Amino acid sequence: MVNKLIKAIVIMAASAWLLTSCATLFTKSKQEVTFKGVPGTTLVDKDKNRKVAEIAPNGFATTKLKKQLKSMTLEAKKEGYKTEDFQLGTKIQGAFWANIILGGIPGMAIDAATGKMKKFETDLLDVTLSPFENAVVAETVTPVPLLPGTVTKENPGVTDAEKAILRWFFDSDPRGARVYWRVISNVPSEVKNTNESYLTTTPLEETRSFNIPGLNMSNANNVTIEIKVTKRGYEDQIKRYNVRQAIDQQEISGFFELVPKQF
Incomplete structure (x- = not known):
């Protein structure tokens, strides 16, 4: 025993x-x-x-x-x-x-x-830092020549905003999610709405233009970029970005923390 x-x-x-x-x-x-x-x-x-x-x-x-x-x-x-x-x-x-x-x-x-x-x-x-008001770096920055069709917030209305070049960065947890984007316009007579287009899977990091026909600095406030992230077994997530704000920041980015589906 x-x-x-x-x-x-x-x-x-x-x-x-x-x-x-x-x-x-x-x-x-x-x-x-x-x-x-x-x-x-x-x-x-x-x-x-x-x-x-x-x-x-x-x-x-x-x-x-x-x-x-x-x-x-x-x-x-x-x-x-x-x-x-x-x-x-x-x-x-x-x-x-x-x-x-x-x-x-x-x-x-x-x-x-x-x-x-x-x-x-x-x-x-x-972790973006703020420059000193009298920083030397601010005085010695050499402006980059504008390419044809490039628009900046210092150049409003001079060129078409449809060619604005920005940094795109999207990531998710977990990674490997599919990234889609589409245009939502409040002025369809000037800028048309578009269907979803597939970009790639997360993480996405690249420099590219909007390439939105009819977009300019006057109507950019009325146009939105919708980013949708999908992954099997997780709920879809959507974020929207104002185009004028994205042009001013020279960037469109976001992080998606995916939530598992409840079966």
């Missing part, structure tokens, strides 16, 4: 150990995060005093960061710009609760100790 009891205890202990080992495999220790800001901006983890990333000439930087329990404080600095701190917050991820079910207290403790119980609350953080 005693031998049977000992065997039962050994089996239960071994099973718990196996489940705990498997449970911790559901979460990764690192997470990919993209930063958006002024090219040349350096990001430093203030707690560990180490460089995390540097914004590339295209205005973005993507890196893998080790997950941790508390928020990460990032110092962003660039010559001629005001140094600022940005918080990269954390939140408990769904897989952690599955680990508790499979691994119990041991699995929970392992994920908590390694920081894997949490994830950074965003995969895209805007």
Whole structure:
């Protein structure tokens, strides 16, 4: 009777150990995060005093960061710009609760100790800095010659806005979602509505023009770009952007945190 009891205890202990080992495999220790800001901006983890990333000439930087329990404080600095701190917050991820079910207290403790119980609350953080009023960089910037058909907010009405060139950036969690876009016009006699057109899957990062016939700086406020993101097993998500505002910012971008469908 005693031998049977000992065997039962050994089996239960071994099973718990196996489940705990498997449970911790559901979460990764690192997470990919993209930063958006002024090219040349350096990001430093203030707690560990180490460089995390540097914004590339295209205005973005993507890196893998080790997950941790508390928020990460990032110092962003660039010559001629005001140094600022940005918080990269954390939140408990769904897989952690599955680990508790499979691994119990041991699995929970392992994920908590390694920081894997949490994830950074965003995969895209805007760290754009403000220049000093008398910054030298502002005086030495060489204007880029305008290409035929290019419009800027300093050139309203001189050329057609349909050729405006902007940076497009869209990402999602999880990635691999299909991205569609269409034009919604409040002035259909000048700018026509369009059907949805497929762009690519997330992450999307490219420089391209609107190519919207009839668009100009006068009617751009009455035109909207609709971005739809879809992925099997998740709810569709839609965001809309005012075209005039996008031209002024020289960018159209967004991040979509997809929600699983409830069956």
